[in-house]
Amino acid sequence: MSNKPKIAVFGSGSWATAIVKMLCENMETVGWYIRSEQSLEYIQENKHNPNYLTSVEFHIDQLKLSNDINEMIDYADYLIFVIPSAFVHQELAKITTSFEGKILFSAIKGIIPESGLIVGEHFHDILKVPFENIGVITGPCHAEEVALERLSYLTIACRDENKAEIIGNSLASRYIKTKTSDDIIGTEYAAMLKNIYAIAAGIAHGLGYGDNFQSVLMSNSIREMKRFIKKVHKMKRNINNSAYLGDLLVTGYSTFSRNRMFGNMIGKGYTVKSAQFEMVMVAEGYYATKSAFELNQKNGAKTPIIDTVYRILYEGKNPKKQFKKLTDLLD
Secondary structure, rough: OOOOOEEEOOOOOOHHHHHHHHHHOOOOOOEOOOOHHHHHHHHHHHHHOOOOOOOOOOHHHHHEEEOOHHHHHEEEEEEEEOOHHHHHHHHHHOOOOOEEEOEEOOOOOOOOOOOOHHHHHHHHHHOOOOOHEEEEEOOOOOOOHHHHHOOOOOOOEEHHHHHHHHHHHOOOOOOOEEEEOOOOHHHHHHHHHHHHHHHHHHOOOOOOOOOOHHHHHHHHHHHHHHHHHHHOOOOOOOOOHHHHHHHHHHHHHOOOOHHHHHHHHHHOOHHHHHHHHHHHOHHHHOOOOHHHHHHHHHHOOOHHHHHHHHHHHOOOOOOHHHHHHOOOOOO
């Protein structure tokens, strides 16, 4: 592998588009796998994504575009996956080429339903990629603010610090600051869990709870996150760091948060299906809720917020009654 490795992004949503934009600040060529041939041709002709972050204009000569996932895997040394977790399995099923020698980074904030694993664990257990060749890209960072070039922070986690630094340096710019971490599992679980707590924050808002309750909900959420992650992967970590608490806060409070938006609709009386139909983007927290709840049945962490969101989304329980019960469990 050369000193300037080739990097490709897999996915065409808002976060994938934002990552391509960041990479284009530093690289002559960025690979970009886009499943839809129509979207790919639109970008080639109009220089921007037709569906997400449409204000971001690309220099087409910087992009190596393809709707062939195997071609893009063969092209790049570093593969950044940004496909919604619910669709990762079907995309990986298309792969016939080898991952040997490839470095895989996940910017996916969810659990793969078919395996019940976070993406890094799925890459290791199912695709047999060594943990040394797996990394995670986490926030706190919303794609919409990257498009606006507002100062944002990323945490790049990998067992191999050199590989984390390569990705960090490739993403860093005047408006993006990066730091590295060795907590691959913990940061990825945090990125998944914060979407569930953002749904809870949205439901609370939709039900009419105010800022006072929201602050209690968020403070309880970070403690619940700490308990959950400690059960699945015990190591020394500061849960108040930006990759955990910071990412939780921006997702729980920001108007850009699709998971908060989804929860807000549920709180206002939408059914799950009608809320999903109304939203253009995928709310990862919906799928994460079921996976986290089922995983915790084995681990036994105290998770009243996850349990409440699960009962509302998957058992059809009344949000108002469930949150009334939850308020008695928080402190």
